[in-house]
Amino acid sequence: MSAATERLELEHSATLRTLVQYAGASGDFYEMHYDLPFAQERGHPELSVHGLLKAAWLGRLVDEWFRGRGRLVSFEVSYRGMDFRDQPVACGAEVVRQDGATVELELWTKNADGDITTSGAAVVALDDAAGTVATGGGR
Amino acid sequence: MTADPTPHPDHSGFDTLHAAVGWQGPERVDVVERRHLADYRRAIGLAPDGDDVPPTLCACFLSEPPPMPAAEAYGLGWINGGDRFEYVGPRLTLGDTVRSRTRFTDVREKTGRSGSLAILTFETEFVRDDGVPVVRHVGTRIRR
Numbered sequence: 001m002s003a004a005t006e007r008l009e010l011e012h013s014a015t016l017r018t019l020v021q022y023a024g025a026s027g028d029f030y031e032m033h034y035d036l037p038f039a040q041e042r043g044h045p046e047l048s049v050h051g052l053l054k055a056a057w058l059g060r061l062v063d064e065w066f067r068g069r070g071r072l073v074s075f076e077v078s079y080r081g082m083d084f085r086d087q088p089v090a091c092g093a094e095v096v097r098q099d100g101a102t103v104e105l106e107l108w109t110k111n112a113d114g115d116i117t118t119s120g121a122a123v124v125a126l127d128d129a130a131g132t133v134a135t136g137g138g139r
Numbered sequence: 140m141t142a143d144p145t146p147h148p149d150h151s152g153f154d155t156l157h158a159a160v161g162w163q164g165p166e167r168v169d170v171v172e173r174r175h176l177a178d179y180r181r182a183i184g185l186a187p188d189g190d191d192v193p194p195t196l197c198a199c200f201l202s203e204p205p206p207m208p209a210a211e212a213y214g215l216g217w218i219n220g221g222d223r224f225e226y227v228g229p230r231l232t233l234g235d236t237v238r239s240r241t242r243f244t245d246v247r248e249k250t251g252r253s254g255s256l257a258i259l260t261f262e263t264e265f266v267r268d269d270g271v272p273v274v275r276h277v278g279t280r281i282r283r
Contacts, residue, residue, distance in 0.1 A: 012184060021182040025175065028203040030217060042216050051219030052198045056183040059195040059224075071230075072194050076223035078279075 008065060009092035012057050014049045014085050022053045046084035054083065054118050057091045058107045062122045065093065070103065070126040077107060077120035088112050093122070101129035148283060150255045152212025156246050156282070159209035164241040169200040171235045192231045194224065197265050197274045200239055205261055205280060207243055213257050213282045220258060220279035228273040236268035256283035 014022070019033045031038035032048050039047055055077045063072060083089045090110040097104040107120035177187035179196055204210075204217040231237070245260040258281055265274040 018182065021178065025178040025182040026199045026203065030204050032216065052195065052203070052222060053183065055198070055222050056193060056195040059193060060183060060185065063194050072226050074223065074225045075194060076221065076277075078221040079219055 007092070007094040008061055009090050010057075010061060012089050012091060013087060014053060014083075014089070016047065016085055018053075019047060019049065019085060022050055022056075026050070026052060028052070044082065044084075046087075049083040049085065049089065051077070051079045051118075054079070054089065054091070054109050055120075057089070058093065058109065058118070058120060058122075061091055061093050062105060062107070062124065066103075066124050066126075069128070070101075070124045073102075073123040073125050075107075075120070075122045077118050079118050081111065081115060081117035083109065083111055083117050089117070101126040148215040148254070150213060150248075150257075152209075153246075153248050153257060155209050155212035156257055156259070159207060160243055160246060162207050162209065162243040164202055164206060166238060166240045167200055167202070169237050169239070171196065171231055171233055171237070173233060175199070176233060190233050192233065194226065194230075196231060197224070197237065197239075197276065198222070200237060200265065201241065201263060201276065201278065205241060205243070205259075205278075210259070210282055215283070218281040218283065220281045222279075223277040225275040225277075226273070227275055228267070228271050231273060235273075237265045237273065238268065239263050239265045254283065256281050 023029050023033055028050060033050055036047055059075055092108045094106050095103055096106045103124045103126060105122045107122055108116050109118035111117050171192060179199060180189060181187040241261050241263040244262050246257055248257050261278045263276045264272060266272050
């Protein structure tokens with residue numbers, strides 16, 4: 001990922017195994033993520049992907065993009081819709097502003113229909129204030 | 140008459156939720172240890188054998204769903220509304236010990252087309268064992 005990159009989008013998908021691995025690693029054993037009858041009783045068609053797993057995917061994206069060039073200052077996400085197991089989740093980030101050494105990014109996840117299921121923002125402090133990154137034109 | 144197997148949410152307990160603002164969870168002491176780091180890295184799609192600590196690892200040191208008894212007074216279940224991480228100190232590294240305690244800081248009720256829900260805010264500060272704050276987390280959790 002070069003310094004000139006303005007926008008990145010990577011696809012993930014959570015299998016049942018992924019959901020169980022994340023539950024075990026995070027300690028979040030809420031049944032919505034691995035007990036299908038439990039999820040369906042609450043009106044959901046399938047097992048839902050942990051919001052914090054989507055956050056982790058987005059965090060990875062920004063972290064790897066700016067590794068060695070800057071430090072993550074803040075990172076926030078708002079979950080607009082659920083994503084479900086075995087469905088593609090496109091995780092994206094785009095530089096929207098740079099002010100000196102401070103870079104602001106827009107974050108999102110989209111489902112297979114292209115609907116935004118997570119929106120968010122991140123701020124990165126560049127190590128070199130003279131460094132520049134390209135800014136995009138929005139998702 | 141056929142029994143309805145679908146549980147119905149109870150939204151009468153908002154006052155109970157509101158009265159719980161200020162609740163604090165138990166203090167947690169967590170260590171960034173190699174096996175746990177490997178499990179987390181694998182779960183989020185990274186090679187498990189790396190030493191680098193992903194920026195969201197401290198989410199594992201949150202108790203989810205929040206173990207606040209008053210929450211059961213409202214709605215049927217939890218939905219995660221959002222998460223904010225502020226990196227206020229050095230990056231976590233393998234072997235760090237981190238102390239934290241979650242506080243319930245706000246709740247509001249919203250009624251929309253799909254019914255009523257309560258939006259709860261929880262705040263957690265993660266402090267390294269040597270007293271250095273490292274991460275502040277604000278979580279929005281929904282009961283409906």
